[in-house]
Amino acid sequence: MNRRELLKNSAKALLLASTASLSASDKTEKKETLYTKTLAKKTGKNPRVVVVGGGWSGLAFAKNIKALVPQAEVTLVEKRYEFISCPVSNAWLVDLVDMDFLTHSYIDAANNFGYDYFQATATGLSAKENVLHTTAGDLSYDYLVFATGITYDYYNWSKGDEAFEKRLHTLYPPAFIPGSEHLTLKRKIKNFKGGIFLLTVPNGNYRCLAAPYERACLIADYFQKHKIKGKVVLVDENNDITIKEKGFHSAFNELYKDQIEYISGAKIVSIDLEKKIVETEFDEIPFDDAAIYPNVRAPKLLEELGLTTQTPYNRIEANLDVYTYRFKGHENIFGCGDIRPMGFSKSGNTAYTEGAILAKMIAEDMAHKKMKWESPTTFCVSIVSTQPDREITLVSDYKYGPHGETEFNSSITDEDWKHNGVGKGKAQFAWATSMYNNMFYT
Secondary structure (H helix, E strand, O other): OOHHHHHHHHHHHHHHHHHOOOOHHHHOOOOOOOOOOOOOOOOOOOOEEEEEOOOHHHHHHHHHHHHHOOOOEEEEEEOOOOEEOOOOHHHHHOOOOOHHHHEEOHHHHHHHHOOEEEEOOEEEEEHHHOEEEEOOEEEEOOEEEEOOOOEEEOHHHHOOOHHHHHHHHHHOOOOOOOOHHHHHHHHHHHHOOOEEEEEEEOOOOOEOOOHHHHHHHHHHHHHHHOOOOEEEEEEEOOOOOOOOHHHHHHHHHHOOOOOEEEEOOOOEEEEEOOOOEEEEOOOEEEOOEEEOOOEEEOOHHHHHOOOEEEOOOOOEEEOEOOOOOEEOOOOOEEEOOOOOOOOOOEOHHHHHHHHHHHHHHHHHHHOOOOOOOOOOOEEEEEEEEEOOEEEEEEEEEEEEOOOOOEEEEEEEEEOOOOOOOOHHHOHHHHHHHHHHHHHHOO
16 A cells, blocks of 8 residues: 555544534534533433543543534533643653643533533442432433543552552553653653663553554653663563554664663563562563553443453453443443453544444434444554654554454554655644544634
């Protein structure tokens, strides 16, 4: 496939992300959002839809369900006061964008698209009564959607030692949940004086498959640029790079031969926080500073509510019907985004298109039509160098096998960072700008 065809397919993926949402301005009048009052009861006969989680999937769902069903009372429950993007945060770590680029207002999104932003934390559920409990009061619903993202699963290393988990997370945060973790990691990179900077990659379907490899490239690039005598040691539990492996391997070998040491198939069995040593099945790896990324799982709230399942790979994920996104045993409670057990990439574009698709499916259910599943789209751009700007891309969608297993339907990559010219157009930033506009403003 040539570059023109690749860009055509990439543009198609972006178009899907942008046009999967109907224009709310055509369907609803803008209004001041209600974000400080408890909404215990419905205000009329219109359907009440509550979505928990203001990440990429939750925002896409809230916007699209309001556009598709204008009469619905839609409430987004989110504990944060502002949105900070995890996608593109690697670029922020090394000063390629500023924090304003990543940060956006939930109030703006709610006002622009006609739904309510309810700043609170979900705490419980009375499913028979159709009531969600939160720190700011109760919310009744006709349809409830959980888009609560991921949390970290340190059990393989901690064996349940919560004090160890807290200390590990505090000292060496993974920075794959946006906010303070990223601020801490950026400070670590800025203040690094030399030695070994350790990054780890978990196995399984972790959040953003490409991000640890991109992060290694960008930190190595930063070390080169600032003449820091440091090396990134990337310890990967997988047998090889999990995505765009040709592009990343060539970047490691040709651009960062002295700055990146890649160790694959290395399962971490213990971490000595006092001596700063990671022990694998074969080696002991010392480090001077680190961002240690464990496995991921569905948030403990969902487990407490009885809405999770344990996968064959010992992962705790949402117990969803993969064809309908319904939580098993519940007709009107759904889930989407990174909580799901399906093997789709846990990434921003995937979560966004999935939220938009679920909105379509619930709108069909409201109209007493059969819900039709569609594949989400993964569109992934990774920066491998800033001197000059070089990027690699992937576009993929999915299908189900005969037993409901996830399979790739199609996958297209452009990993030729030497000649593709993608970085000159700053494709990652163009994509992100389009997505932020779509989630918050237009």
